Amino acid sequence: MNNNLAFIVTGAGVVLVDSGASMLGAETIESAIRAVTRQPVRWVINTGSQDHRWLGNHYFKQRGATIIAFAATVETQRGFAAQHLERLERILGDRYAGTLPAYADAPLPGESAALELGGEVLQLMRTDAHFPGDSMVWIPRLRTAITGDMAYFDRIMGVHDWSSPANGLAAFRRMKALSPDHMTVIPGHGEPGDLAKAERDTGRYYEFLVDTVGKAAAEMEPLAEVIQNHADMPEFMHLKHYGSWHRVNISRTYLMLEGK
Numbered sequence: 001m002n003n004n005l006a007f008i009v010t011g012a013g014v015v016l017v018d019s020g021a022s023m024l025g026a027e028t029i030e031s032a033i034r035a036v037t038r039q040p041v042r043w044v045i046n047t048g049s050q051d052h053r054w055l056g057n058h059y060f061k062q063r064g065a066t067i068i069a070f071a072a073t074v075e076t077q078r079g080f081a082a083q084h085l086e087r088l089e090r091i092l093g094d095r096y097a098g099t100l101p102a103y104a105d106a107p108l109p110g111e112s113a114a115l116e117l118g119g120e121v122l123q124l125m126r127t128d129a130h131f132p133g134d135s136m137v138w139i140p141r142l143r144t145a146i147t148g149d150m151a152y153f154d155r156i157m158g159v160h161d162w163s164s165p166a167n168g169l170a171a172f173r174r175m176k177a178l179s180p181d182h183m184t185v186i187p188g189h190g191e192p193g194d195l196a197k198a199e200r201d202t203g204r205y206y207e208f209l210v211d212t213v214g215k216a217a218a219e220m221e222p223l224a225e226v227i228q229n230h231a232d233m234p235e236f237m238h239l240k241h242y243g244s245w246h247r248v249n250i251s252r253t254y255l256m257l258e259g260k
Contacts, residue, residue, distance in 0.1 A: 010118030013042030019056030026056030047148030153190030
């Protein structure tokens with residue numbers, strides 16, 4: 001479990017954002033929450049469908065929590081569930097015992113929703129960046145964005161065949177517009193930071209993929225030349241896994257945007 005999770009203590013209970021990848025992980029999360037408050041977890045919001053975002057749902061649902069996710073998120077969760085469960089059970093063995101998929105009972109329609117629990121207002125917005133149906137959570141009172149896998153800090157994002165850098169860039173710009181002065185950003189991976197760090201580690205990389213690689217694809221520049229011309233980018237070399245992901249990201253983004 002190497003992703004970021006978050007929880008908000010409200011006047012009517014705890015809102016947990018993402019539930020971990022297993023029952024054991026969910027138990028660990030609950031222990032961390034109990035170190036802060038004895039209030040129960042009332043809501044579990046899923047920002048995505050990658051294993052570490054939602055496979056702890058069943059644990060919290062059995063304890064009375066309501067699972068909240070967009071309909072598009074649930075659809076993707078169902079599509080990846082068997083693959084993720086098989087892989088994690090093979091890797092974790094006995095540590096994966098008792099883990100079962102559980103989904104939102106009343107998935108949210110559309111692309112945005114406003115929720116309130118115990119006086120805390122939460123705004124949910126689809127990003128569709130890393131996986132289809134991904135979302136982020138904005139907490140206006142705290143001026144805090146919990147981005148899910150739309151934003152990565154300290155390590156480079158990975159572009160999969162089902163990812164969308166264009167959607168990621170659009171979502172990143174929506175996040176920026178929420179707080180022109182200051183915000184705290186809790187990324188999907190990496191140490192939380194401010195908007196400047198978000199720009200440096202994620203926003204500018206999205207711009208590179210969409211604007212630079214996208215333009216090269218539209219103009220039908222040879223893919224091998226595009227990769228070679230942009231293989232060494234000092235502004236992103238501080239990001240962990242740069243060497244193993246950067247060229248892959250260029251290639252996949254080019255193929256996605258080719259001819260558009």
